[in-house]
Amino acid sequence: MLKAGGALLVFFAGWGMGNWKSRQYQRRIEDLQMLQLIISCLTGEISFARNTLPEAFSRISTKVVSPFREYLQSIAERLKAQTGEAFAGILKE
Template identity: 30%
Template sequence: MISTLGMVLILFAGTMIGFQQAAKYTDRTAQLRQLAHALQRLETEIGYGQTPLPVALERAAGHTRGPVQELFREAAQRLLLEDGSSFHECWEGTLEAGWGRTAMRQSEKASLSRLGAALGISDREDQMKHLRLAMLQIQTEEETAREEQARYSKMWKSLGVLAAALVVILIV
């Protein structure tokens, strides 16, 4: 009875590990989509609404959720609270503090870091160009993430179940 329960627990744990690994691919794709949407909203706020950057960041955050929302909201708060700090300094601090909570990779962080260096220091048209460039980079990364999700998500789920089954077989 106890050995049967142990085998079931091993199978369950292996399956959950596989599903957790597969979920990282799904989370990355969803967060990249949210990030592209937030950047598009930010472009609209800056370009057409002529909204100040902290308010534009807060409004862009209001249309997303999860870690992407936290990044934009924290950047807006840092920009409002820290006297004398440039947007780039606030943005970099936000990325460093909050990047671990996202499922995104370093290439996306580098794109956002380059964007942070350009926002707030040039005219509206230049900022919109930088936002469009960042959106294109993020959309390209999203396409790659979708391909990886399709390729590796099923693999991780199967691998978790099969590895757990192998452990059970070896124990018996």
């Protein structure tokens, strides 16, 4: 009886950890798909609409969901401020 209970605990612990890890990977895939959308929108905004980077980032921020929206809006604001910072430095922060 004790061995069966232990086996069940091990089984459910493994199942729970696998399920948790699977959800993490799914979120990662969704984030990467959103980044792919942002890059394709940015390419379109610059190539076809001929927008500047601050305009492109602010327009794209209206099309994406929460964590990416704030990030793109902050980039657009910092680019509009024209403080002389390098673009790579703004993206890293």
